[in-house]
Amino acid sequence: MRFFGLGKYRVIVLTVAMFLVFDLGVLVLNFVISSQIAADALAVNMAGRQRMLSQRAAKTLWQINERTVAGQPASGEMAELTEAVALFDETLTAFRQGGSVRGGAGVVVTLDRIDDAEAIAILQRTNAVWEPYRARITSLLANPAPDIDAVRSALDVARGANLELLKLMNELTSQVEVTAAAKATTLRAVQIGGITLATANFVLILFHFLRKLRQGDALLEQAKKETDDILVTVNEGLFLLDRNFRIGSQHSHALEGILGRSDLGGADFVDLLRGIVTEKTVGMSRDYLDLLFGERVNEKLVGSLNPLDVVEVHFDDQRGGFVTKYLEFRFNRVREGGVVAHLLVTANDVTKRVQLERALKEAHERAKGQMDLLVEVLQVEPDALRDFLAAAAVCLDKVNTLLRERTASAADRREAVIAIYRLLHGLKGDASGVGLSGLAESIHEVEDLVVGLREKHATLDGNDFLPLTVRLERLFTQVDALRGVVNRFAQIRGVVAVEPARAATEPDAAQAPQVRRWREFATRLAEKQGKHVQLHYHGVDPATLASPYREALPTVVNQFIRNAVVHGLEKPEQRLAQGKPAAGNIALYLAAREDGGVDLSFRDDGAGLQLAAIRQAAIERGLLSASEAEACDARRLVELIFRPAFSTRSSADEDGGRGVGLDVIRNYVNEWGGNIRIGSTPREYCHFRISLPRPSPQLSAGAARINGEAA
Amino acid sequence: MDEQNIQVFIDGVKNYFLQQTGVAAEVGTPYLSDAQARVAYEYTGIIGISGSSRGCVYYTAPGALLRDVLLRIGESDVTPANQSDLAGEVANTIAGNARREFGKDFMISVPVVVSGGAERISLPPDLRAMVVPILWRKHAAALVVALADKQ
Numbered sequence: 068m069r070f071f072g073l074g075k076y077r078v079i080v081l082t083v084a085m086f087l088v089f090d091l092g093v094l095v096l097n098f099v100i101s102s103q104i105a106a107d108a109l110a111v112n113m114a115g116r117q118r119m120l121s122q123r124a125a126k127t128l129w130q131i132n133e134r135t136v137a138g139q140p141a142s143g144e145m146a147e148l149t150e151a152v153a154l155f156d157e158t159l160t161a162f163r164q165g166g167s168v169r170g171g172a173g174v175v176v177t178l179d180r181i182d183d184a185e186a187i188a189i190l191q192r193t194n195a196v197w198e199p200y201r202a203r204i205t206s207l208l209a210n211p212a213p214d215i216d217a218v219r220s221a222l223d224v225a226r227g228a229n230l231e232l233l234k235l236m237n238e239l240t241s242q243v244e245v246t247a248a249a250k251a252t253t254l255r256a257v258q259i260g261g262i263t264l265a266t267a268n269f270v271l272i273l274f275h276f277l278r279k280l281r282q283g284d285a286l287l288e289q290a291k292k293e294t295d296d297i298l299v300t301v302n303e304g305l306f307l308l309d310r311n312f313r314i315g316s317q318h319s320h321a322l323e324g325i326l327g328r329s330d331l332g333g334a335d336f337v338d339l340l341r342g343i344v345t346e347k348t349v350g351m352s353r354d355y356l357d358l359l360f361g362e363r364v365n366e367k368l369v370g371s372l373n374p375l376d377v378v379e380v381h382f383d384d385q386r387g388g389f390v391t392k393y394l395e396f397r398f399n400r401v402r403e404g405g406v407v408a409h410l411l412v413t414a415n416d417v418t419k420r421v422q423l424e425r426a427l428k429e430a431h432e433r434a435k436g437q438m439d440l441l442v443e444v445l446q447v448e449p450d451a452l453r454d455f456l457a458a459a460a461v462c463l464d465k466v467n468t469l470l471r472e473r474t475a476s477a478a479d480r481r482e483a484v485i486a487i488y489r490l491l492h493g494l495k496g497d498a499s500g501v502g503l504s505g506l507a508e509s510i511h512e513v514e515d516l517v518v519g520l521r522e523k524h525a526t527l528d529g530n531d532f533l534p535l536t537v538r539l540e541r542l543f544t545q546v547d548a549l550r551g552v553v554n555r556f557a558q559i560r561g562v563v564a565v566e567p568a569r570a571a572t573e574p575d576a577a578q579a580p581q582v583r584r585w586r587e588f589a590t591r592l593a594e595k596q597g598k599h600v601q602l603h604y605h606g607v608d609p610a611t612l613a614s615p616y617r618e619a620l621p622t623v624v625n626q627f628i629r630n631a632v633v634h635g636l637e638k639p640e641q642r643l644a645q646g647k648p649a650a651g652n653i654a655l656y657l658a659a660r661e662d663g664g665v666d667l668s669f670r671d672d673g674a675g676l677q678l679a680a681i682r683q684a685a686i687e688r689g690l691l692s693a694s695e696a697e698a699c700d701a702r703r704l705v706e707l708i709f710r711p712a713f714s715t716r717s718s719a720d721e722d723g724g725r726g727v728g729l730d731v732i733r734n735y736v737n738e739w740g741g742n743i744r745i746g747s748t749p750r751e752y753c754h755f756r757i758s759l760p761r762p763s764p765q766l767s768a769g770a771a772r773i774n775g776e777a778a
Numbered sequence: 779m780d781e782q783n784i785q786v787f788i789d790g791v792k793n794y795f796l797q798q799t800g801v802a803a804e805v806g807t808p809y810l811s812d813a814q815a816r817v818a819y820e821y822t823g824i825i826g827i828s829g830s831s832r833g834c835v836y837y838t839a840p841g842a843l844l845r846d847v848l849l850r851i852g853e854s855d856v857t858p859a860n861q862s863d864l865a866g867e868v869a870n871t872i873a874g875n876a877r878r879e880f881g882k883d884f885m886i887s888v889p890v891v892v893s894g895g896a897e898r899i900s901l902p903p904d905l906r907a908m909v910v911p912i913l914w915r916k917h918a919a920a921l922v923v924a925l926a927d928k929q
Contacts, residue, residue, distance in 0.1 A: 345829055345883055381828040381885040388826035388834055388900070389887055467810050471909075474807035483807075529807040529911065530788065534781045536808040540906050543810070 079276060086268045093261030100254040106179050107247030113158050113168065113178060114240040120155040121232040124148060124204070125225045132218045145208060152204050159197060162239075163190050186242040193235040200228040304414030307401065310360055312336045312353070315409070325394060325416050327382045336412075343380040359398055360407050366400055373398065377417060393421035427740070427760070452553055455501045459546045462494045466539055470532060480527050487535075488517045504700065506545055513538045579608040582655075585624055589653060592632045599639055599650035600632060606657035613762050615739075616665050623732050624655065627669040627755060630729060635673030635753050645750060647672065663761030664741075670754040676747040678704050705745060709733040732757075783880065784808075784923050787835050788910055790875035791921050794868050795914055799850045806911025806918075817909045817920050818895055819843075821862050823869025825876070826887035833925040835876075836899060837868045843917035858893070866891040872921075 127148040134141035154169065158178070161168040165180030181187060207213050207221040294317070298305065304322030307315035316332040323329045326339065337356075341349050351374035358364050358372070375396035381389040395417045401409040466487050473483035491514050498507040516535050523531060576582065586602045593600040609620055636642075636651035643649055656668040681704045685691040690707060691699060711730040736743050741759035746752075788805055795803040811817055822838040844861035853860065869889035877886050892899065901907055907924035 343885075345885060347883065379829075381826075381887075383826065383887045385888075386824075386890055386900070388824070389828040389832070389885060391828055391832070470807050470809035474911075480807065528805065530785075530805040532807045533784060533788075533910075536810065536908055537781045537784070540810055540908065543906060 079272065079279070082268060082272045082275065086265055086272060089261055089265040089268055093258060093265065096257045096261065097254065100250055100257065103250050104247055104254065107243060107250060109170075109176055110162070110178060110181065110243045111240060111247060113162070113170075113176075114236060114243050117155055117158055118233055118236040118240065120151050120158070121229060121236055124151040124155065125229040127151060128204070128218070128222050128225045131213075132215075132222050135213070135215045135218045140212070142211065145211065148204065149208050152201060152208070155197070156201060159190070159193060163187075163194070181243070183242060183246050186239060186246065189235055189239045189242060193232065193239065196228050196231045196235065200224050200232070302415075304412075306331070306412050306414075308336055308356070308398075308410040308412055309408075312356055314339075322414060325414050327390075340375075343382060344378055348374055348378060356398075356410070359400060359410055362407060377421060392416055392418045394418075451501055452503075455497055455503070456546060456550045456553060458497065459494055459506075460543075460550070462490050463539065463543055463546065466490055470536060470539070474529060474532075477527060480529075480532075481521075484517060484520045484527070488514065488521065491517060502701075503549070506542075506549065509538075509542060509545055513542060576606060576608045576657075577604045579610060581609040581621060584621070585628060585655070588625060589628045589632060592629060593636070593651070596632055596636075597638055598632060598636050600636060600653060601650050602628075602653045602655060604655050604657075606655075607659050609657060612657075612659060612665060613663070615762060616759060619735055620657070620665075620667070623667070623735055623757070624669070626729065626732050627655075628653065631669070631671035631673060631753070635671045635675070637674055665757075665759040667757040667759070668754070669756075670752055672752050675749045675751055675753050676705060676708070676745070677749065681705070681707055783831065783925070784908060784910070786876055786879045787872055787921055787923060788912075790872035791837060791868065791912055793875065794871040795847075799847055799914075801850070801915060804913040806913060808908050808910045810906040811909050811922075812906050816899060816901065816907070817922055818899055819919060821865035821891060821893055822899060823865040823867075823872075823889045823891050824899065825869055825873045825889050827876075827884055827925060828887075829884040830880075831884070831925040833905065833923075834901065835872065835921070835923050835925070837865065837872060837912075837919070837921050839865055839868070839919035840917065843914060843919055846915060846917065862891050862893055 127144050131141040131144045131148065134144060157166075158168050160166065161178040162181050165178060167175050167177050170176040181190060203221045203224045207217050210217065298317065298319040301319045302321050304319055304325040306318035306322055309315070312335055314331050314334050314336055318331055322331060326343075328339075331339075337349060337353050340352055344352075355369070355372055355374055358369050359366065373396070375394070377393055377395050380392050380394050382392070384390050393416070395415040397413040397415075399411045399413075400407045401411050403409075469483045469486055469490075473479045473486070491510055495507050495510040495514060498504075498510060513535065516538060520527060520531060520535065582604045586604070589600050589602045610617065612620065631653055632651075636653075637645070637647075639649035642651065652672045654668070654670045656666075658666045660666060678701060682691075682696045682699065685699075685704070685707050686693055686696050690710070709729045709732075733743065736757055736759070739759050739762065741757055744756045744758075746754040746756075792803050792805065795801060817838060819838045819840040821841065821844060822836050824834055824836040826834050841858065841861050844864045845856045848856045848860060848864060866889055869891070873886050873889055876884065901924045905924050905926055907922050910921040910923065912919045912921055
C-alpha cells in the first residue's frame with residue numbers, strides 16, 4: 068500500500084520527520100526548562116533577599132530600641148521595619164502559594180509556588196518561626212509611638228527568631244539553588260540527548276539516502292547503459308517526437324547516418340524534412356503528424372496515409388548535386404495518462420530495397436519494350452537493319468552539328484532548318500523502308516516541328532529551336548534502344564554457337580534423366596509426324612535447378628519441343644529440297660546464372676515463324692477480320708501465337724492443333740517475372756530465349772504445380 | 779527533359795542579365811553534347827536537381843564576360859574571386875527562379891561554383907546534355923541542362 072502516495076520516498080520522509088520532531092522536542096524542552104531555570108534564578112534571588120530582610124528587620128528593631136531608650140522618635144525606623152516585614156511576608160507567601168511580589172527597583176515579579184518537598188519543609192519551618200515573630204512586630208507597629216516594653220518584648224522575640232530565620236533562609240536559598248542546578252543538569256541532558264538523537268537520525272538519513280542514491284544511481288546507470296547499448300547497436304533510427312514535432316534528446320546512433328547529420332536532439336523534424344524532401348511532401352507530413360496527435364484518430368486506420376512510408380530524400384552533396392536515398396518512417400503513439408504525449412518514430416534506410424524493386428520493375432518494362440522492339444525487327448533483314456541504324460545515328464549527329472554550328476546568323480539558321488528537314492525526311496523514309504514504323508512516326512512528329520520553324524522564317528531565333536533539340540534527344544534515345552536490341556538480337560541469330568557467355572556445361576548433363584526424357588519425347592513425336600529430329604543439349608542438369616523451375620521447366624521444354632516438331636521442323640524431303648540436312652535440329656541450352664536466375668534457350672532450324680499462316684489462322688479463329696489481319700504488323704501477329712487456343716494447324720490431333728502450348732509457357736514466365744524473346748528468320752530458324760529471375764521465396768514456397776507431360 | 783522546364787532555366791539567365799546589366803542576353807540555338815564533350819568555360823555555377831527529373835543544370839562563363847558584367851554593374855573589384863562569386867550569383871538566380879516555378883516537385887540544391895575545366899563537372903552518365911549558348915555583348919557563355927526523367 069502506498070503511504071500517502073509517497074511510494075519509495077516514504078522512509079526518507081519519515082526519517083526527516085523524526086529529525087524535525089527531535090529538533091522541535093529539544094527546542095520546546097529547552098524553552099520550558101530555560102523558563103523554569105529563569106524562575107528558579109528569581110526564586111534564588113528572592114530567597115537570598117529573605118535572608119537580608121530577616122536581618123534588616125532585626126537590625127531595625129535594634130535601632131527602634133536604641134531610639135526609644137534615648138527618648139528619640141523612631142518613625143523612620145518604624146516605616147523601614149514595616150516595609151521589611153511586609154516584603155518578607157509577601158515573599159514567603161509567594162514561595163508557598165505562588166504569586167506576585169515586589170522585586171528590585173519596585174518591579175513586580177511573579178514567583179512560582181515551590182514544589183520541591185525539602186524546600187516546602189523549610190518553608191513550613193520558616194512559617195512556624197515567622198508567624199509569632201510577625202505577630203509581635205505587627206502589634207508593635209500598630210502603635211506609632213510604642214513604649215519601651217513593647218519594643219523590648221519584640222526584640223526578645225527577634226533574638227530567638229532572627230538566627231533561625233537566617234538559617235532557614237540560607238537552607239531555602241541552597242535548596243532552590245540545588246533544584247535549579249538539577250534542572251540545568253536535566254536541560255543539558257535533554258539537549259545532549261535530543262541533539263544526539265537528531266544527529267543520529269541525520270546520520271541515518273545521510274547513510275540511508277546515500278545508499279539509496281547509490282542504488283538508484285547504479286540502477287539508472289545500468290538502465291542508461293542498456294539504453295545506450297540499444298541505441299548504439301540498433302540499425303534503425305529511433306527517436307521520439309513531441310507535440311511541437313521536436314526530436315527528443317535520446318536517439319539511436321544509426322539515425323545520424325540515416326539523416327546525414329548529428330545535431331538532431333531538439334531539432335524540428337518538419338524543418339529537417341524541408342531540406343531533404345519536396346515542399347509538397349513536407350506539407351503532407353505535417354498534416355499527418357497533426358493527425359497522429361489527434362485523440363480521436365485511429366492510428367492503424369491512418370497508417371495508409373503516411374506520406375513518409377517510403378519517401379525519396381535528397382541530400383545536397385555540396386558539389387552541386389544530390390545524394391538520393393529512400394527512407395521509411397513509421398510512427399507509433401506513446402501515451403501518458405491516456406493522452407498522446409509522443410510519437411515513437413522508426414526510420415530505416417530502404418534505399419537498396421527500393422532500388423532493387425525499381426530495377427526489377429524497370430527490367431520488366433524493358434523486357435516488355437524489348438519484346439515489342441524484337442517483334443518489330445523480326446521481319447527486317449538484319450544487315451539492312453544494322454546499316455539503317457548506323458546511318459540513323461550519323462544522320463542525327465548531322466542534325467545536331469547543324470544546330471551547333473550553323474547558327475551564327477538568321478540566314479544560317481534558316482539554312483540549317485532546311486537542311487535538317489531534308490535529313491529527317493530522308494531518315495523517315497529509310498525507317499519506313501526497313502519497317503520501323505514506330506521510329507518513322509517519331510521522326511514524322513519532329514518533321515512537323517521543323518516545318519513550323521521553316522514557316523517562322525523571318526523571326527527565327529535560337530530559342531525557337533528548343534523543342535526541336537529536346538525531340539532530337541528523344542530520337543537519339545530511340546535509336547540507341549533499337550541498336551541495343553539489335554546487338555543482343557544479333558548474338559542469338561544464326562547458330563546456337565554464338566550464344567553469349569554461358570555457365571560451364573556439365574559434361575554429364577546431356578545424359579541427365581530429364582534430358583534423356585526430352586530427347587525420347589522429341590524423337591517419338593517426330594516419328595509420329597513423319598519427321599526426323601536431333602536434340603542437342605548444353606548446360607546444367609535440370610534436376611539441380613531451384614524450385615519451382617525444377618518442377619515446371621520439363622513442361623515448358625515439352626511445349627517447345629511439341630511446337631518445334633509439329634509446327635517448325637519440315638519433313639525430310641522438304642528439308643533436303645532446301646539444302647538442309649534431313650533431320651531437324653533442336654538446340655536446347657539451360658544455364659543457372661550467378662544471380663540465382665535461369666536462362667533457357669530453345670532453337671530449331673525449321674521453317675521459322677510463318678506470318679502468313681498465323682495471319683490466316685487468326686482470321687479462321689475469328690481473332691481478326693480479313694482487313695485487320697492484312698493491316699496487322701509482324702509484332703501483333705507474333706503476339707497471337709501466345710494467345711490461348713491459337714494454332715496454325717487446321718485440325719487438331721494429340722500432338723497439336725488445339726492451341727494449348729505457348730500460352731502455357733507465357734503464363735509460367737509471367738508468373739515468375741521473367742521475359743521471353745523470340746528470333747526467327749523464315750525457312751531458317753525459330754529461337755526462343757527465356758530469362759528467369761532468381762525465384763522469390765513465395766514462388767519457391769508455393770512451387771507451381773506441374774501439369775507437364777512426362778515423356 | 780521537356781522544353782517548358784528547360785525554358786524556365788533559360789528565362790532565369792535572361793532575367794538576370796536584363797535586370798542586373800540592362801543589356802539583354804541572346805539565346806543561341808540549343809544542341810546536344812555527350813559526356814565526352816562537355817562545355818565548360820572558366821567559371822561554372824552548378825545546381826543539382828532532384829525529384830521528378832534528376833541531374834544538374836549549370837551556367838558556365840568565361841572570365842572576360844564576368845569581368846565585363848562586374849564593371850557594368852559598377853563593381854571595381856574584378857578579381858577572379860569576384861568573378862567566381864558572380865557565376866555563383868547567376869546560378870543562384872537560376873535556382874531561385876526554378877524554385878518559384880516548380881519548387882514543389884523538384885529539389886534544387888544550393889549552387890556550387892567550380893573554376894577550371896570540364897573535368898570538375900560531373901554529369902549523369904549516359905546522358906546527352908543540352909547546351910544552350912547564351913551570348914551577352916558578344917561574349918559566349920552557356921547554360922547546360924543535363925536532366926533525366928525519373929523512371
